[in-house]
Amino acid sequence: MEDPIDYISIASNKPKGARPYFFEDPAVERVMNITMAIGMELAVMRERMDSIERLLDEKGVVSREDINSYTPKNKQIETERQQWHSEYISRILRIIQQEMEQMANPDKTLHEIADDIDKM
């Protein structure tokens, strides 16, 4: 039996040849690639949810109609669900919040702080 191979790292190996970049700024391409991979994982999750819903329906546990017509039954559930959305969006758009904080309270760079600390 061979040593187990590191398939996670191997899966992402680059092919031979320098990679072409199409946007002027490679950062845009990097972000697009990461975003598309996440987009794919969301689609995978969506398909899994669909499988679960159909299985529940088939087995008579919960019908798809029940799921489609579900609405929160009380204020607590409503709050929990809305809070989840709120937190989720805040998480995704973190960088914009941080840029706004910086705009409101312009901060020193870490190089400047390092120089400051050097004198402390």
Next chain:
Amino acid sequence: MAKNLPPTYDKIAKHDVFPETTHDERARYNFLANLNKHLAHVSQGNATAFKNRVQPKFMEEKGRDFENKDELGDAMAKDQHYQTWSALRRCTMEMRQQAGRSLTYRQAAELKEKVNKLNQGKDSLKLNDEVKVPPYLMAVDNHLMPGSYHTELFEGDVSNAANYDGGLFVTTAGLLGRYSDGGGKAMADWMKANNPDFKPKRILDIGCGIGHNTLPIAKMYPDAEVIGIDTGRPMLSYGHARAMSLGYENVKFVQAEASKLPFEDESFDWIQTTMFLHETGGVSIYNIMKEIHRCLKPNGITMHIEQPQYTDDMSMYEKWIRDWDAYNNSEPYWSKMHDIDPIDLLEKSGFDREQFMQIGAQAINDLDDGTQKADEPEDHGRSPIWNVFGAWKK
């Protein structure tokens, strides 16, 4: 009713060495097949961008039209739509490789075991350590497949072959059929229909890979001995096990190099290549064709399924966009091969000029339920529409 939906991955044909997939791995492939299909539509925007803004801007600035493909390419490279489409397409190819590699390499040991079980004691698989992978295959990982056709991460590793087997279905969005054999089927059907009296006894398929296009020929001519050759060991081992599992008895897989065929003069009735020549090199292609001529019997035939030819009536833009895969999907000879005249290639290899023939071919797809063709744009390098050329040896 939604149109142009690719078949789901579970429709792919299984066999005893086919890699196992989890629910999420199949879902990932479903996403990628749909993304490929979607990008074929996005690619149509390139022509619009060229016509409506790239070309007019160039003409306004220079007072003339493009003089060559390089000039045109430089101008298109600055276009936002082209950049977005290109980046997405490259990204999709890379995601396809990663998705396939993660699922095959995680079961690499099991795949090896399954393949060994089917191959053990069979003389229809002939591996030969002395056969070297030719330099044109060592220079690049064709279609961004890291490690190409020959790499084994350990002795007997067939992961890359298994990745190729499942991945074809995703990249082509299922248009080659359940066994990804639409090209081989088209060829076999053409031969039978157009040459009903031709009864080949010995058939050679050069660059057979996992044999997906070899098997339909073996099925059409059950009395013939069909030999597939390749330099990639994992492809041959996996391909042989695949053929055994599918019940083929008239196919052999032999490790051999196309420009040094280990066969006697005039020993084959039919020598075939399918989507192989564009993955060779500028010198080798002539050596290979000479070997084909040497090994063909008189009144034998050679046929080659390839990408569509560039024709004189094709616009400069059309030729340029068809080159995309050459440089961005690592198929470098794809573009250069278009500079070769196939008639000249055959004539220099010993065939008679008058024997040259050329036909168009389209994949025969057993998954086609009629919902997939409407309004489908041609996706250069993905569409199962090919040029087939060849000659009878007289």
